[in-house]
Amino acid sequence: MSPSPERLVPRPGAQWATASEPAPTLRRDLKSTVAIRVRNVSKAFPGVQALRGVNFELFAGEVHGLVGANGAGKSTFIRMLSGASRPDTGDIEVQGSPLFFDNPRQQRSVGIAAIYQELTIIPEMSALSNAFLGAAPSRFFFTDRRRMERRFAELAEWMGLKVAAHAKAGTLSVAQQQMLEIMRAVQADQSVLIMDEPTAPLGPYERSRLYDLIGRLKASGVSIIFISHDLDEVLRLCDRVSVMREGLLVATKPAAGWSKDSLVGAMLGNVEITAAPRRARAGCDELLRVSGVTLGDSVADISFILGAGEVLGIAGLVGAGRTELLRAIAGAEPGARGALRLAGVERALPWTVRDAIRLGVVLAPEDRKRQGLVLSRAALPNLMLADLGGVAVGLVIDRAATRARGTALARQLGFDPNRLGVEALTLSGGNQQKLVLGKWLNRKPRVLLLDEPTRGIDLGAKQEIFQTIRRLSAEGMGVILVSSDLEEVVEHADRVLVMARGRQIGLLEGEDATVERILNLIFAVEDRAIATGAN
Incomplete structure (x- = not known):
């Protein structure tokens, strides 16, 4: 007993x-x-x-x-x-x-x-x-x-x-x-x-x-x-x-x-928060089509289209499979199954992060300290990490070219160029996140995957990061945004894909994309799962 x-x-x-x-x-x-x-x-x-x-x-x-x-x-x-x-x-x-x-x-x-x-x-x-x-x-x-x-x-x-x-x-x-x-x-x-x-x-x-x-x-x-x-x-x-x-x-x-x-x-607060005006889907040319992405028990048969210049939000509670989905698309989950069509060309899911980078698909991860940066190095080398070949002459790094490119990236991101020599470990969360974004912008990707890009940063840095995201989308880049802040997703995404328990349960556009609508979709799934005893 x-x-x-x-x-x-x-x-x-x-x-x-x-x-x-x-x-x-x-x-x-x-x-x-x-x-x-x-x-x-x-x-x-x-x-x-x-x-x-x-x-x-x-x-x-x-x-x-x-x-x-x-x-x-x-x-x-x-x-x-x-x-x-x-x-x-x-x-x-x-x-x-x-x-x-x-x-x-x-x-x-x-x-x-x-x-x-x-x-x-x-x-x-x-x-x-x-x-x-x-x-x-x-x-x-x-x-x-x-x-x-x-x-x-x-x-x-x-x-x-x-x-x-x-x-x-x-x-x-x-x-x-x-x-x-x-x-x-x-x-x-x-x-x-x-x-x-x-x-x-x-x-x-x-x-x-x-x-x-x-x-x-x-x-x-x-x-x-x-x-x-x-x-x-x-x-x-x-x-x-x-x-x-x-x-x-x-x-x-x-x-x-x-x-x-x-x-x-x-x-x-009994206030329905709606998104900023969104572009019509008809105005976006297809950039990326994701088909049947599945990863163990975490992600089940997710499919969607990302338009050129579109910001697609992915909303869900903790454990919904959002991070796993992004990692699968970015080649960080070799066990994932599914297919991509990128710029009209059919491809399998990338097997490695390097394969994804070659395709122009990059991921700014949720854990910027352990997965996004080398904290013991200064800001400038962190910005250059993803494309050292772009500032090299043969096998030697061109210091002048490195400084010029790093300064230009810093100014785009609202990062003080005078702090490029500062160790990344000592920077604020907002400035660290700017370095993660800048590292990938240096590669000029087609698709940017952002996992919790504003977690743990102050309001001013959030505004600067979203200004950067909107500028990139206006230039034709496709952006997929994952955030636990549903108001953030609603405000900054053109459409919102809603996930629960590893599955896609809704794709919201226009006036349907509200925090209340997202929560109601999620809670309905949770209710059914509890009632049936499903995992």
Whole structure:
């Protein structure tokens, strides 16, 4: 029989309670019925006010949903709570005591743990070591591995996690890695868990297990902030739901007081955002035809046409297959199947990135730091990376030609030419993104694939990047834009292809291309998938 939550949840004030010494529930030892109280918290970044006087309460033993469109301020808010960022104004109390913002370790010491979309599992370490990372028990100054193993087995049984303690974490599924993150928080006696899109990578079975675990944690007194784009699961799991919009917390109600429609309305401010005037499809000559692109379970039979000079947006939630689709077209997924017709010539999908570049198809990836740039090199060599032959005389790089071409590219992108000698690592996110774009513009491609080009950059840099995109499309380049910011897609794309669960579910044009229409299409698919138990 599975151990009870009372038997396994650590005792407040102790590192853990052993199986022979049952721990009381956290609820009984709480000093306050309010686990977290946030008063008038604001935060600004260059060019953007991320949070505006936010007031928020999380009750002990409560599952509190936090929803909002991309860019609403959710990520900044939870970074404050987890200690990764300091507010400009306001204060935060945990269990009635003020929270100071020295570092995330302090937040964990007062009982707050965040489980982000990007997991913090160390792949080369064992599941056991990951679960006890930073909190391993000791005996006579040595790590007590036997005690770790016993506690791991108890927690794994209670959580329904079937993972060998000494299995390498990198070999586990995303769902299992996520459970390890939760185990790390539970065994370290965290009374508040922040879950950021925890079900995005999970199938129905894994989701049901996580839902069950959330219920157990709640019953044992753990408070949970639950962030998800799946509004049905928010309404089903949460006691109360708060909505954020444009840095404001605009409403908090019991879950029973919300419907999915009222949540969408609060997220959008009841204002339907439509695209800027779009060019008629008849005015665009076909540049690229994509047929039947399929990649494992990620992408299924996607087909579309991209016109010369068109910006085609691709919209969907996390895990919809948008990134995988772009990578398949760009030759970064050799296992992908499908065909292209580029400028009237039939071709198979490129097998390598180099093959795609030769065709004139290039990808500015989602992760600019690890996949788009060489951070240890200066801005100028990064701009030249994709076409060193263009500034070479024989086997020697022409420094004068390199400087002239780099200066011209920098001016096109709104990048200060005087900073071409600065190391890319030290540049802002906006300037790094300009370098990624400039690197590919140096190749003069036919088709530019942009995956989250404005993630993590300020408002001014966003405007400059979209001005560049519009200038390129006006010159005849075809652009495919993926962004989690649906307002961004609607505003800047001529048409919008909507994806959910790896499939194409709509192609919107003109007045049909609205944020509300996109969300309704996606939620309809999610509803059917949940009803049928489909992956």
